[in-house]
Amino acid sequence: MPRPFVALAFVFFAFIALAPAAPDAPKPEDFVTVQKGTLPIIISAPHGGRKKVPDVPERVGTGLTNFQTVRDENTAELVEKLVTEIEKLLGAKPWVVIARFERKYLDVNRSREQGYESDKAKPYYDAYHDPLAAACKAVKEKHGRGILLDIHGQAAFTGAICRGTQNLKTVKLLKDRNGMPAIRGQNSILGRMEKLGYKIMPPTDAAETAKEEAQFTGGYIVATYGSHTAFAIDTIQVELGSNLRAKDKYTTTATDLADAIRTFHDAYLKDEKK
Numbered sequence: 482m483p484r485p486f487v488a489l490a491f492v493f494f495a496f497i498a499l500a501p502a503a504p505d506a507p508k509p510e511d512f513v514t515v516q517k518g519t520l521p522i523i524i525s526a527p528h529g530g531r532k533k534v535p536d537v538p539e540r541v542g543t544g545l546t547n548f549q550t551v552r553d554e555n556t557a558e559l560v561e562k563l564v565t566e567i568e569k570l571l572g573a574k575p576w577v578v579i580a581r582f583e584r585k586y587l588d589v590n591r592s593r594e595q596g597y598e599s600d601k602a603k604p605y606y607d608a609y610h611d612p613l614a615a616a617c618k619a620v621k622e623k624h625g626r627g628i629l630l631d632i633h634g635q636a637a638f639t640g641a642i643c644r645g646t647q648n649l650k651t652v653k654l655l656k657d658r659n660g661m662p663a664i665r666g667q668n669s670i671l672g673r674m675e676k677l678g679y680k681i682m683p684p685t686d687a688a689e690t691a692k693e694e695a696q697f698t699g700g701y702i703v704a705t706y707g708s709h710t711a712f713a714i715d716t717i718q719v720e721l722g723s724n725l726r727a728k729d730k731y732t733t734t735a736t737d738l739a740d741a742i743r744t745f746h747d748a749y750l751k752d753e754k755k
């Protein structure tokens with residue numbers, strides 16, 4: 482190549498390499514709310530997002546058996562209120578990851594293979610799971626144990642809360658250490674919610690072998706970070722009925738859930754390795 486062209490080519494590639502991204506290019510981290518915490522408590526809300534992801538096409542779900550694109554209405558807002566209330570009651574911060582992108586572009590409660598279809602969605606998927614994995618590692622390292630509540634919404638049992646632990650697999654350590662009372666007793670999160678008047682499925686006085694509702698036994702998040710895995714965090718998918726997430730009800734639900742988390746924290750998460 483003649484010398485002037487080499488110089489020109491160099492200038493051209495240098496320009497491409499150094500050119501700043503367009504100012505309006507979406508940043509994946511702007512589509513996820515992340516808070517680092519100090520408590521052994523992690524709150525995740527993957528399905529309440531309302532934002533369009535401009536450079537990612539909507540998913541079509543070819544060949545998928547459990548393909549869902551519907552938002553878990555008001556769960557992002559409910560979790561914001563929940564976090565505020567936990568901070569008031571415990572005087573410290575939980576770890577938080579809230580999706581702001583709409584589920585129809587990607588579903589972070591699915592495996593990578595099932596959660597998105599365009600490579601352009603990958604950075605958004607990572608923007609959710611990277612901080613969630615980091616939270617689990619940090620909690621485990623600092624406290625030796627912890628709880629992750631993955632907050633969802635369902636409309637099959639409108640007034641009820643369905644427990645999703647893959648039939649106790651994802652709370653293995655909690656169950657081994659403290660038995661079923663830590664999962665459904667009076668100082669457990671769901672036991673306390675029942676005491677506050679909520680219907681829990683399966684009911685807290687059901688046989689220990691009672692199965693969780695088949696479609697709400699817990700998805701990818703509780704399965705990935707649960708205490709049966711190397712992350713070793715007890716994980717519960719909390720499926721809130723639509724009445725509990727209604728516009729005029731979700732702040733009450735969040736306030737009660739914060740109370741239940743405080744009860745559980747004081748009974749089972751205090752005085753651990755610092």
Ligand SMILES: [Zn+2]
Binds near residue numbers: 632633634
């Ligand atoms: Zn959901």
